[in-house]
Amino acid sequence: MRDTIPDAPTALSRRALLGGALVVGFSLLPRGAGAQAPAPAATPAGLPTAGLTKPINVDEVDAYLTIGADGRVTVYSGKVDLGTGVRTALTQMAAEELDLPLASVTVIQGDTGLTPDQGPTYGSLSIQNGGAQIRQAAATARKALVTLAAERLGVAPETLRLKDGSIVGADNGQKFTFADLIGDRRFDLKVDKAAKPKDPALYTLVGRPVARLDIPAKIFGTFTYMQDVRVPGMVHGRVVRPPALGATLESVNDSRALALPGVIRVVREGNFLGVVARTEWGAIRAADALEARWSAGSGLPEQAKLWDHVRATRVTKEDVTSNVGAADEPLKSAARTLSATYDFAIHTHGSIGPSCAIAEIKDGALTCWTASQMTHALRRQLAAMTAIPTDKVRCLYVEGSGCYGRNGHEDAAADATLLARAVGRPVRVQWSRADEHGWDPKGPPTLIDLKAGLDADGKVLAWTSQFLIPEGSAGNVALVAADLAGLPHETAMAPGNIIHNSAIPYTVPNVRTVCRRLADTPFRPSWIRTPGRMQNTFANEAFFDECAAAAGRDPAEARLAALDDPRGAEVLRRVMALAKWETRPSPKAGTQGDVVRGRGISYVRYELYRTYVAGVAEVEVDRRSGAIRVTRFYVVQDCGQIINPDGVRNQLEGNILQTVSRTLKEEVTFDRAQVTSLDWATYPILTFPEAPEIVMELIDRPGEKPWGAGEPSAAIVSSAISNAVFDATGARLRSVPFTPAKVQAGLRAT
Numbered sequence: 246m247r248d249t250i251p252d253a254p255t256a257l258s259r260r261a262l263l264g265g266a267l268v269v270g271f272s273l274l275p276r277g278a279g280a281q282a283p284a285p286a287a288t289p290a291g292l293p294t295a296g297l298t299k300p301i302n303v304d305e306v307d308a309y310l311t312i313g314a315d316g317r318v319t320v321y322s323g324k325v326d327l328g329t330g331v332r333t334a335l336t337q338m339a340a341e342e343l344d345l346p347l348a349s350v351t352v353i354q355g356d357t358g359l360t361p362d363q364g365p366t367y368g369s370l371s372i373q374n375g376g377a378q379i380r381q382a383a384a385t386a387r388k389a390l391v392t393l394a395a396e397r398l399g400v401a402p403e404t405l406r407l408k409d410g411s412i413v414g415a416d417n418g419q420k421f422t423f424a425d426l427i428g429d430r431r432f433d434l435k436v437d438k439a440a441k442p443k444d445p446a447l448y449t450l451v452g453r454p455v456a457r458l459d460i461p462a463k464i465f466g467t468f469t470y471m472q473d474v475r476v477p478g479m480v481h482g483r484v485v486r487p488p489a490l491g492a493t494l495e496s497v498n499d500s501r502a503l504a505l506p507g508v509i510r511v512v513r514e515g516n517f518l519g520v521v522a523r524t525e526w527g528a529i530r531a532a533d534a535l536e537a538r539w540s541a542g543s544g545l546p547e548q549a550k551l552w553d554h555v556r557a558t559r560v561t562k563e564d565v566t567s568n569v570g571a572a573d574e575p576l577k578s579a580a581r582t583l584s585a586t587y588d589f590a591i592h593t594h595g596s597i598g599p600s601c602a603i604a605e606i607k608d609g610a611l612t613c614w615t616a617s618q619m620t621h622a623l624r625r626q627l628a629a630m631t632a633i634p635t636d637k638v639r640c641l642y643v644e645g646s647g648c649y650g651r652n653g654h655e656d657a658a659a660d661a662t663l664l665a666r667a668v669g670r671p672v673r674v675q676w677s678r679a680d681e682h683g684w685d686p687k688g689p690p691t692l693i694d695l696k697a698g699l700d701a702d703g704k705v706l707a708w709t710s711q712f713l714i715p716e717g718s719a720g721n722v723a724l725v726a727a728d729l730a731g732l733p734h735e736t737a738m739a740p741g742n743i744i745h746n747s748a749i750p751y752t753v754p755n756v757r758t759v760c761r762r763l764a765d766t767p768f769r770p771s772w773i774r775t776p777g778r779m780q781n782t783f784a785n786e787a788f789f790d791e792c793a794a795a796a797g798r799d800p801a802e803a804r805l806a807a808l809d810d811p812r813g814a815e816v817l818r819r820v821m822a823l824a825k826w827e828t829r830p831s832p833k834a835g836t837q838g839d840v841v842r843g844r845g846i847s848y849v850r851y852e853l854y855r856t857y858v859a860g861v862a863e864v865e866v867d868r869r870s871g872a873i874r875v876t877r878f879y880v881v882q883d884c885g886q887i888i889n890p891d892g893v894r895n896q897l898e899g900n901i902l903q904t905v906s907r908t909l910k911e912e913v914t915f916d917r918a919q920v921t922s923l924d925w926a927t928y929p930i931l932t933f934p935e936a937p938e939i940v941m942e943l944i945d946r947p948g949e950k951p952w953g954a955g956e957p958s959a960a961i962v963s964s965a966i967s968n969a970v971f972d973a974t975g976a977r978l979r980s981v982p983f984t985p986a987k988v989q990a991g992l993r994a995t
Contacts, residue, residue, distance in 0.1 A: 298358030298639070306389075306432040308361040309382035310339065316410045316424040318343060318350045323363030324375035325355035326459065327618055327648040329899075329955055330892035331371045333458045337888055338376050341450040342383035342443055343423075344407035347458075355620040355642025365619035367650070367772055368742070369856070369953020372888055376951065384440040386432060394421045445886065445947035452947055454891035459644075471616040471645040471654070472601045472675065479603060480509060482664035482672045483528035484519040484726070485535055486684060489542025489918035490768075494518055498536035505531050512667040517730035519660065521668050525675060542918050545767050552588055555692050559764040561716050567748035570755030575707035579698025583795055587695070587784035587979045589963075590912040592688035593922070594773055595930055598646025599681040600653030604661035605671035610637040611662060616645025616654045622721050623655050627662055630727040630734060649903070650773035651722055651739075653685040659726035679923040686722050686771030687913055689715045689740050693784040698755075703796025705789075705807065707755040712747050712781060715740050715770050716762040722771045740770035743777025745852045746960065749785050751807035767915070774903060775959040778851065783981065786847040786964035790831065791977065799828045800968060801846045813850055816859040816881045816944065820846070823942055824861040824879040831972040839869050842876075845968025847961035855952040857883040857944075860901075862965035863937075866973050868992060871985030875905050875937040875966060880958055882941070885949035893954045897941050900955075904962035906931035912982050 301308050301321075311319050320339045326332040332352050340350045353359055355366075363375045387407065394412035395402040404415045413420040422428075445452070462468035487494070497518060499511040507523040508531045520531040546554035576582060603614040611633050617623045620640040628635040645654055653676055661674040676684075691714055698707040718737035727734035744760040793803035801821055808814050820826075824844065833843055843866070848859045861879040866872070878901050887893055910929045914922040922928035967978045976991030 301361050303361040304435055306382045306385050306434045306436055309379050312423045312427050314424055314428040316422050320352045321360040322352055322354045323360045324366045324371040325642045330457050330895055334372055334888040334892055335376055337450045337455055338380050339383050342380055345410055357620050357624045358639045362621040365622055369955040372951050373953045380442055382436050384442045385437040388440045390426055393426050451888050455889050471643040472598050474614050474643055476671050479671045479673050480521055480523055481525040481528040482519055482521045482674045483532040484660045485532050487539050491543025492539040495540055496538045502531040502534040510668050512664055515731040517726055519664050521664050545915055545917050548915055552692055555713050560761045561764050562762045564744050564760040566744055567756050567758045572707045572709045572755040572757040575755045576698040579706050580701045581699040584696045585788055587693045589691040589780040589981045591690050592911050593682055593913050594650050594652035594685050596647025596652050599676040599678055600657040601675045602658035602661045603673045604665040606665050613640045613658050614643055615640055615658045618648055626721055630732045651771040653681050656725045659724040663726050682923045682928055683920045687768040688773035689766045689770040691780040695788045697792050705753050705792050708753050710758045712760045714743050715766040738770050741772030741776030746778040746781040750850045752809045775956040778960045782849045782960040783963040787967045790968045794831050797830050804848055812883055813857050816857045816883050817848055820859040820861055820879055820881040832975040833972050840865055840867050841973040843969045843973025845965045845972055847965035849960045851957035856957040858957045858961055860961040860965045862969040864969040871988035873983055877938045879940045883944040884952040884954045885946050886951040887945040890943055896954045897958050898939050900959040901939055902936055904959040908963040908966050908981055909983050
């Protein structure tokens with residue numbers, strides 16, 4: 246049975262109502278009353294503006310939820326919906342725990358003045374961590390409400406039950422509504438880790454497909470993206486970028502720009518150069534009219550020699566991610582030894598909607614409307630950059646048209662902040678396509694060397710690998726505006742925790758895997774969909790196929806034989822059944838004709854401790870042109886307890902489509918000065934006719950904890966395609982993207 250949601254006009258009026266709602270209250274306890282400040286007023290777009298905030302103590306129930314005088318529940322989430330359906334799933338979790346209909350729960354997300362800091366929205370942790378915190382807060386609230394109702398009724402708590410916002414007695418004759426018990430008052434309770442969440446056997450919402458709450462407004466064109474937001478008194482800004490990385494601004498002639506109608510100011514701060522005008526088009530014209538003279542840049546490596554540059558980069562440290570047995574000696578005595586090098590190109594986020602932000606500095610306080618996936622971290626970055634106290638900086642999340650990783654939204658926020666500070670008015674900065682492709686942080690290049698030794702029976706006896714990846718940290722990515730203006734900012738590289746899945750999930754007697762961390766990388770690195778896990782799994786799973794092929798073994802059966810994990814084996818067997826896997830070695834024998842077909846399998850246990858995914862790619866390869874078409878992709882996923890099966894399916898489909906695109910087409914190009922792939926012609930992505938059919942199966946385990954569903958399935962795609970191409974042609978593709986030229990070179994080498 247599919248649950249329904251209110252139609253679009255109702256959903257919109259609820260959002261508008263939320264913008265002006267009062268959230269005031271006092272304690273469940275006899276004393277200790279404390280007022281909650283009103284939520285911010287609504288903009289013309291129905292979105293929050295600057296206003297009073299509420300106290301946030303992350304270990305208290307009130308940080309995560311409140312109950313109004315009408316009995317409606319407001320949930321406060323530091324994790325945000327990036328278009329992935331997280332808001333719907335969080336609504337399900339809270340409504341389930343409190344036995345409420347979905348329509349009685351509203352989720353506020355990413356407002357640093359109202360929501361707890363649950364960490365950035367990344368790593369497939371929104372449900373696994375953020376949702377778990379909200380569930381536990383709701384379980385604590387549930388326990389408190391039942392206890393209070395039992396005291397008032399003079400009955401044992403276990404005789405009461407929750408139903409549609411009320412606590413009901415055993416005979417249904419006596420009840421208290423949530424509003425009766427605590428409407429508009431604070432709980433003033435610590436989150437009780439011992440409060441037992443609802444029995445999954447009693448679920449009516451969680452585990453069932455629920456239509457996404459955001460989709461109706463998006464379908465009818467009434468959804469407000471960050472790019473659509475307008476605030477009173479707003480003007481428009483545009484930033485002029487250096488023509489080369491590391492260039493310094495030597496002089497500016499702004500006379501032509503200032504002569505244009507509607508131009509308010511030209512802003513220069515160090516190497517930061519921008520304009521502010523009354524209209525966006527006026528700002529674009531003014532930026533183009535500026536005559537800026539720049540020094541030469543610091544120089545990028547020659548792209549044709551990128552991997553030589555990576556190998557020559559200084560290693561700052563080594564992370565040994567697995568060390569079993571003594572791999573070097575068995576390699577020397579192995580019956581057969583294999584070695585290979587894999588590489589994964591530099592990628593940009595390629596957000597369809599370029600980044601956008603609005604900033605206003607008023608009365609010593611900064612308010613920023615942003616599509617950042619890390620509003621609490623951005624708040625700290627903007628505070629450091631401007632020297633405004635953190636408690637006077639507020640970031641308000643508005644969903645952007647495109648994200649999936651730390652793209653340009655934070656940088657647009659920094660641009661807007663510097664321009665707003667200069668003119669004393671709210672400034673909107675809308676990046677161009679060239680800004681987005683040229684200046685967002687990049688997924689860094691990855692180079693992997695692998696060796697394996699096989700015994701006389703073809704089993705893997707020893708495995709070693711080294712991964713050349715940038716040095717990372719837990720810090721944020723430095724803001725371009727702060728860097729250009731010479732303002733305080735974090736300088737550590739932050740490409741994501743990209744050492745994960747460098748270790749392999751298979752049982753091999755002798756294994757040593759090492760990540761060698763490099764001192765620098767050509768562009769600002771950042772987390773981008775499935776960072777590290779995708780690149781590392783690509784190399785490991787494709788090389789494991791190489792070992793199976795060398796031994797003359799079926800690649801799926803070789804995995805099952807080396808996998809000591811029942812849940813991992815289950816997803817593999819299920820995807821084999823789903824794809825009607827033909828058990829035989831690869832490559833396929835006797836293939837003829839210009840267009841040949843093959844299938845390839847891949848598997849991952851995400852970060853070796855959570856979500857399991859197995860996939861099979863079916864491909865067609867045109868031997869004349871070198872073109873690859875992924876015709877069908879099968880995937881089976883076990884992410885523990887599933888909150889919304891429909892949402893998980895959305896995630897799987899999006900992951901697979903995006904990663905097919907990254908695998909076959911995407912690569913940042915650059916000269917010695919800057920990025921040259923500044924549009925969709927030079928940075929092509931998958932088109933609708935090229936999209937594969939996706940066949941999926943979900944394994945739901947209601948009694949288990951929910952694990953992340955957002956990233957894991959992307960990790961297996963590149964290797965499955967590589968393995969399928971090998972099955973079809975005998976050519977092994979080890980370099981992403983799999984361009985026609987690389988395919989043809991591989992075919993010539995077979």
